[in-house]
Structure formats: structure tokens, C-alpha cells
């Protein structure tokens with residue numbers, strides 16, 4: 001099996017490292033900047049003796065190395081700068097994502113696409129339309145990362161392990177994302193029963209601002225350790241065909257009363273990509289916030305002028 005990572009920047013290169021260390025597939029790393037994918041791939045290959053992995057890793061500016069990939073992860077784009085909203089990135093990143101999808105798909109017609117480039121919901125919609133692929137094969141990183149952030153904050157607050165938390169963050173991977181305390185559990189107990197409403201609100205707010213908090217510290221560039229770990233988790237579910245449920249940016253066709261839009265929802269991931277979109281029994285308020293979030297994504301999608 002081969003997995004391609006397009007974009008050898010912070011997220012892409014760290015993802016390539018995480019994937020090659022799992023040793024379940026060959027990795028192709030592609031970037032437009034001359035020397036970067038070659039140099040980073042060469043550096044990673046020289047870790048094989050110490051780490052013991054046996055799969056191949058190639059870095060290139062050409063898509064030739066990607067031919068026959070089963071999974072293509074797109075991290076290519078411009079990272080959010082301090083003070084810049086995700087939506088301001090849209091024009092530049094839309095052109096990049098379209099170009100990458102077209103080039104990569106021509107050499108890997110059976111691939112599953114995982115989109116990471118922001119604004120990810122709109123970029124996933126664009127990738128879906130540009131590729132003409134069925135929706136099970138094109139989805140994006142959102143809830144695994146946002147939920148990972150929520151889990152980290154809950155772990156600090158309640159003095160539990162982050163792995164004791166099953167987070168539930170849905171909607172846009174952006175300012176209108178929705179944290180669901182009734183569907184977020186800590187050792188099986190709903191968060192809504194464990195902390196008061198004020199604390200729930202504070203946890204949700206920090207989660208929504210999770211990416212910006214890191215950008216504020218880094219000054220240049222944005223988060224990449226948790227984003228790459230989140231994508232690796234999604235890739236693993238596809239490679240192993242585990243059917244594990246996690247929240248991803250997915251195209252909805254009537255689920256949750258929403259159509260022709262991409263937002264974060266719980267899905268089961270397996271060898272064919274999205275095996276099933278899971279519909280949680282949201283109450284009226286919970287449903288309304290998801291709809292509001294979907295409308296925010298729809299505005300970004302409209303701005304794409306597809």
C-alpha cells in the first residue's frame with residue numbers, strides 16, 4: 001500500500017514521519033518547493049536504522065512518486081497567520097487544492113482523499129466536486145482535532161487522562177464549531193453531568209479558539225503536532241479497516257436535515273473511507289446550533305463560486 005502526503009510543511013512532514021514510523025505503507029511526500037520534500041524524506045529515511053521501519057519513503061516535486069496511492073492526504077496550502085481568519089485563506093488554498101486533486105487523482109484513480117487544508121469544510125466540498133468522486137472517498141480533518149483539543153482541556157480540568165474522554169465536536173472546523181456536552185463522555189459519563197454549564201461553556205470556548213491559542217504562541221505558523229496525529233488516526237482507521245467512529249468533515253445528503261454541504265459529523269471509517277454517517281439524537285437546540293454552523297460553511301462554499 002502507498003499513502004501520499006501533498007504539502008511537506010509542518011503538518012505534512014510531521015504526518016509523513018508519523019505514518020512511516022507506523023510502518024504499514026510506503027509514503028510519497030510531494031511539495032512545490034524544490035528540495036523540501038527530497039530533503040525531509042532523505043532525513044526521515046536515515047531514521048529507519050534507529051527506528052526499524054521497513055517501508056519506503058520518497059520525496060519529490062513531481063507526482064510520479066504518488067502513482068497508485070490508496071490514500072492521498074492534502075495539506076498543501078498557506079497556513080493561517082496570526083490575526084488571519086480561515087476564510088481569508090480561501091482564494092489561495094482553493095486554487096492549490098483543485099490543482100492537487102486533479103494531478104493526484106490522474107495517477108491514483110482509486111484513492112481516498114483526506115483534506116487538511118483550511119478552511120477544511122469548504123476545501124473538502126471543493127475536492128469532492130473537483131474530483132467527481134463519491135462522498136465516502138473524500139472527507140476532511142475536523143472533529144478528531146477539535147475533539148482532541150477538548151479532550152486535552154477536560155483532562156486538565158477533571159484530572160483524568162485525555163484517553164478517558166470521548167469528545168464530540170461537530171459542525172464547521174472554525175468559529176461556529178459546536179461542542180456537545182451530552183455526547184462528550186468521560187469514562188462513559190456525559191460531560192454535561194460532570195461539570196456545570198459555566199464550565200461547559202468555558203471548555204467549549206477554549207476548544208473553538210484552540211487553533212488560535214497556538215497561533216498566538218507560535219507567532220508564525222500554526223498547530224501541527226495534534227493535526228498530524230489526528231490525520232494519522234484517521235489514516236489508520238482506513239488502512240486497518242477498523243470501522244472506528246470519529247468526527248470528520250463529511251458531505252451531507254439529508255443527514256441531520258442538511259444537504260449539499262460539508263460539516264463535521266460522526267462517521268465510521270474503514271477501507272472504503274466513510275462507511276456510515278452516524279446520526280446522533282440531537283435535541284432541538286443542539287440541532288439548531290449544527291444548522292447555524294452548516295450555514296457558516298455554506299457561506300464559504302458560496303464564495304468559492306464553483
Ligand code: APR
Pocket residue numbers: 006007008009010011012030031032033036075076077078079080093096099100116117118119221222223224227
Ligand atoms: N502543491 C504542493 N504543495 C504546496 C502547494 C502546491 N500547489 N502550494 C503550497 N504547498 C506547500 C508549501 O510549499 C508548504 O510546504 O504546502 C506546504 C504547507 O506547509 P506549511 O506552510 O508549513 O503549513 P502547515 O502548517 O503544514 O499547514 C498546512 O493544514 O492545518 C492546515 O491551515 C493549515 O491549510 C494549512 C495546512
